[in-house]
Amino acid sequence: MAGFDIDGFGEKLLRKFAGGTSRRSLLTRLGMTIVAAPVFPLLPVSRANAAKPDRSPEAKTAFARNAQTKDDTKCDYWRSCAIDGFLCSCCGGGVSSCPPGSEPSPVSWVGTCINPDDGKAYLIAYRDCCGKPICGQCGCDNTDRETQLYVPQLNNDVIWCFGTKSMEYHCSTGVLVGKAQ
Amino acid sequence: MAGFDIDGFGEKLLRKFAGGTSRRSLLTRLGMTIVAAPVFPLLPVSRANAAKPDRSPEAKTAFARNAQTKDDTKCDYWRSCAIDGFLCSCCGGGVSSCPPGSEPSPVSWVGTCINPDDGKAYLIAYRDCCGKPICGQCGCDNTDRETQLYVPQLNNDVIWCFGTKSMEYHCSTGVLVGKAQ
Amino acid sequence: MTIPMFHGSRRLLAIGAALLATTAAAQTPAAAPVLESETAYTHKLPAAQPHWAFIRGAFDSGGTRIFDGDTGKMKGMIDTSKWSDMALDPTNSFYYVSETIWTKTIRGTRQDMVSIYDPVDLKLLAEVPMPGRLLIGERKNNFVISDDGKTGYVYNLSPASSVNVVDLGKRKFVQTVDLAGCASLMPNPAGGFSALCGDGTLATALINGKSATITHSAPFFSATNDPIFDNFVYDRGKRQATFLSYTGLITQATIGATPVIGESWSIQAAAGVRPGDTKPLDVNWLPSGRQPLALHRASGHLYVLMHMGEYWTQKAPATEVWDVDLAAKKVVKRYPLKTPVEHIEVTQDAKPLIFVNSETTTWVFDAKTFEKKFEMERAGGGLLDTVVGR
């Protein structure tokens, strides 16, 4: 069909990693990869979806110009450029880890944020922590390159608690995936 | 037993009304009474529980001195002297009636409030309206002669949604029962 | 007044409840309270009024309050649970709530359903169970009703994208239609629904019995460079959708078997201002908020929330309302706001009222003069709706 085929998208990417192996064995390997080190070339995707229009350090948004790298409990922390929610680092968790009793969602939305220390753009996976009542601390709503529901992985309003035991939203983390260039 | 016997209390009162008829037929009659006109001598009870220590117009509380009779959507409306909650008159209901979709509780807590127009004390039955999410309009917390949980009918924190289809608290009314003297 | 009787006896309580049934069922409200006697009763609502607004509580707070724009007073509340979307029946015969409830608050068994409420006594009439739906706040186009009021379309993301089709007449779930890469629904008079897609097209799903055929328009916007706000407006009468993009492009589309998408034009240009663009560092007037546009159908006036800022500030609270004459493609008035707001809606009568709200406060304005009518605290910080408001 003519429509934007997210499935196909993931599919292509998978084959890329898989080096032609079957989908099943690929996923097993992929699984291991994620646990061990969740960094693999997401560039095709980030280029296609997250990167445009201005991923280059030269073209900084207001957020990027004022971002800092020292305090991950503040809304202007560099990784939070597209986060909407409560920072897990203020809820008993960390910038990329969940507070006690909550469960990190296996899926997430993404942002492309610029680290002011090296001026480079990084792909950030915003993983919600789920299964506790809403944390309510350090609420932020940053919207760099954030789009609407028809591009869900770039929308920061969706409750990303898919595949968790409870879908209740507690807080959001910003997991560093890797360089976006 | 030595303890304060609220059951016995009600019991006595019932027999009083019943004129010695059986409990069952009494209640039927009582039921009719309530629907038709919910006014019957509550004095024994109000004296015993609600009226002390200072029901006389001479001994006015700060609330009574500043109460008004014109606007039942304000916390200083005279009947609200012991109300804790949201005024149904601000929620689509009235001072003694429930907003659409909510259900008046058959039981209530009581207050003894002074009407500034005639300086007399009246017994007010605070009946919660139940079965809708919390109204959230015109929140008041007045505490004239309000006591603690071990005298529940004089405590204004209890959710009085007993015997309603849903126990969810929506708002509170102040039903005039009659003169307290 | 019944405590002394009822206290401490479950039997008595039961009878109390029985009594209650009688009193609450009374059709006619009792006369104005007199000092001698009062009977409890429950109010009923008149038919939905043109100047009513439906004001959703802010995120994480349930309940949608009905306020009368002529009095600034609350009329009642619809049970929109925490994770729910509300839709108004085109004929105002029902209030529909598409909701997700767990049997133990945040644990237990998940239940997805469309709950149907009577508009007069706001009582629950029926629950229509269905498969999952997306949990998200602040979306008016994730649950839409067909123009004849007979079918409901509920958007789901699992994270696969699909739509639940619910027969509201028979009150039963019919089927799920896959909708890969698209979201944000509008009913399609040709028999189905249309939606915006990540590839910049408009998808149209025509449902024929159990089968659905999905076609796509040519791309007409950039979903990642200049997205269209998914809280767009659909006009049932004109069968027309009005879209607004981050940079301020307005696009209208006639919805049918083959939607006809009109030219896009700049709201800033229509106000004599330099058109918005996506360039960084560039400061301009841009649309923003969570519900940034409202359409007065009869007059074709679009009211848009605007703010001054750089690009990628699409959720910033708005500081002005721009009144756009869509036929003339002109911004005819600009109204500055004392306090920034995030949502806007307009009533559909000949003397329209505008409702705007921030997290804490709701304001009512005359849509023609922008004279302030009311300012309501805690009415609700979420989505706004009006009768025939979609």
Add this chain to the structure above:
Amino acid sequence: MTIPMFHGSRRLLAIGAALLATTAAAQTPAAAPVLESETAYTHKLPAAQPHWAFIRGAFDSGGTRIFDGDTGKMKGMIDTSKWSDMALDPTNSFYYVSETIWTKTIRGTRQDMVSIYDPVDLKLLAEVPMPGRLLIGERKNNFVISDDGKTGYVYNLSPASSVNVVDLGKRKFVQTVDLAGCASLMPNPAGGFSALCGDGTLATALINGKSATITHSAPFFSATNDPIFDNFVYDRGKRQATFLSYTGLITQATIGATPVIGESWSIQAAAGVRPGDTKPLDVNWLPSGRQPLALHRASGHLYVLMHMGEYWTQKAPATEVWDVDLAAKKVVKRYPLKTPVEHIEVTQDAKPLIFVNSETTTWVFDAKTFEKKFEMERAGGGLLDTVVGR
């Protein structure tokens, strides 16, 4: 980072969830994030710390946040649902939540239970179903635990007054004990519980198997003229309850088979101020708030929220904290508060911290110097608790 893989495939999603299980189960947190790699994990809590406070959300908001008084930071959250009371296990082995949940939020089937949580990973360990319980907010003595931690007592009002006895070891409901005219519980070391009554007595229910004998003390307070705040303090170590009345009378009682109730004395007199009374128009310093007293067990210092006003202002936010030496019956210090507060609690260690909160803000003070340590916004506006805090 997993969207591209997982989007649009339930099978893939399932595997994602499986992975997750692995990562989440990791016993040791990963090293500090580095720019090359990060794995998701869930933090665990150390044993409950002396300087922790458990801060309940305000009315109508679920969740009890654990804050560390040494850092002012949130450590985690306990799932106290909207209609619930929390109790701490005396040995800090569990967090107990006595709660009422409907299967459909505000409709459906009512479920009353004691939910048991693991203090390390805050996971639900068990649900113990039981008969009804009273729905009310802001009460610390409606759900109390026996000194050995084996039995829970849950107060119910239906509107008949009773107590559910729950075996926390076997995790099963045992029986309901009728308790006409009494409420506000404390565990009784003789095997059962005691409670305050509307006739001004202290009731003691001694449970022997399935039978319970209830005795009453002589009346020692007036439940309608000068009520004792039902959020009183019970000291497990001394087996002693400390009561405070509206006028400011302090009464201590040793709890046992036959409780011994001490003399009542005036907190105002203990501060060299005219004793409080019930006379109208009379302005004085009076205790008030929703949780107006906190006891530091080891030192026998009682911290009381006070305000200036007329009688029947028992819920007024407090403007001073009075530090009472119970043994000396002297108010040794008075601390004015910049912002009025409604709840107070104190930690039980040798360097105690005082927590006070208003609806929006929580403050941490050094209990000895009253030096301000932290001011936390939105930590929670409800009841406060500390380890061995009851």
